[in-house]
Amino acid sequence: MIKKTYLMLFIIAVLTCCKSKETTPPKSNIIDFSTIVEKPTIFNGTDLFESIQYIPLETKEGSLISGSPSPYITNNEIIIKQRKQMLRFERKTGKLIGEIGKQGNGPNEFDRTLWGVPFDEKNKTIIAKKKGGKSLIKYDLEGNVLDKFDAATSYGNTSFINDSIYACYIPNLMGKQETKINIFNNKGKTLTKFPNFQSFSNTDNSITILAFEGILYRWNKQLYFKEAFNDTLFHVTKDALKPHYIFNFGKYATTYSKRNELLKQHVKQDGTKSQAVDKLFLGIHMVESSKYLLHQYRYQKESYWACFDKEKQASASYKNNGNMTWKGSKNYPFKFNKTYINSKNELVTYMQAIDIIQWFDEHPKAQLPESLKHLKKLTENDNPVIIIAQLKH
Secondary structure, eight states: OOHHHHHHHHHHHHHHHHHHHOOOOOGEEEEOOOTTOOOOOOBBBBGGGGEEEEEOOOOOOOOOOOOOOOEEESEEEEEEETTTTEEETTTTTTEEEEESSBBBBSSOSSEOOOOOOOOETTTTEEEEEEETTEEEEEEEETEEEEEEEOOOOSSSOOSOOOOOOSEEEESSSSSSOEEEEEEEETTTTTEEEEEOOOOOOOOTOOOOOOOEEEEEEEEEEEEEETTTTTEEEEOSSSSSSSEEEEEOOOOGOOGGGGHHHHHHBBOOTSSSSSSSHHOOEEEEEEOSSSSEEEEEEETTTTEEEEEEEEETEEEEEOSSSSSSTTTTTTEOOOOOOOOEEOOTSSEEEEHHHHHHOOOOOOHHTTTGGGGGGGGOOOTTTTTTEEEEEEEEE
């Protein structure tokens, strides 16, 4: 009788545990964006930042930065990742130090950089993809090869869970993808496959790829994942996808089953964008700190970003128009582009030189301190300006 009682208690405990993994997070983990999407406010930088600095990156032949690069920082360096190149700059001066690895077909060369977060702040390493197949290569910041191994798949956004375990998001290109995230180790062995339970109709077998469809970011030594057309932000571990936050997008939410139907309308035959997609709410980037969750999105042809204050349980949205107020009355250039937050709560992003030049044209009477007047010397062909802001705790 005693054994039967313990068995029943064990079964009840197991069922309770299993059920708890599927329950909705508490109200404090639900972020309401439904009321702020179309109500952006003026961004006051002093609400979020304790300090801010601007570092123009040296412009040199062989190190020109274009497109949409990803910036990272260490104590002494700025790392720039673009599709075919990884560069190091001095953090204090912006002076070019050199490349990390070389793009090419050689044994110690990479073919392209990885989507996701391939930079490891603690170990000061970065991963790239080798030519063909599923091979990855790991470098230290001096460009020395530390490891080579196979990924679980040949495409998808990739990041690391720890020193030897990685996660790869597999986009649902055809509508019937069975695996959402593949967990694998540095021996190329798949450890866990998180299934994909969502699908969409794809009668003409067309493929539409969004670079930001699977957002990966790291915070507090942990990995997080958010998929477009899904309202849940997950904490990724080796064994589970745990709901971290759930977003209430209200009328702006898009249905996963209509994913392909909506994206196929993105470009008409005449090359113009469709009105249907212009009206979509699309999250394209996300980062987190001890106090904030920052979310970049597009809506009605405009770029915005939103801030969720964890302590106040409050959200606000801002137009990503290149300007912010500072200390109440001053205007400073600021744009939320691809962003990284390090372990010291420092946010790093960038502005293209052309955007800062335009900002000066729009704010001819701006009162900038001496430390920022060098930005007036920028030319259109210069490399971006790195912005490093100390976030409030």
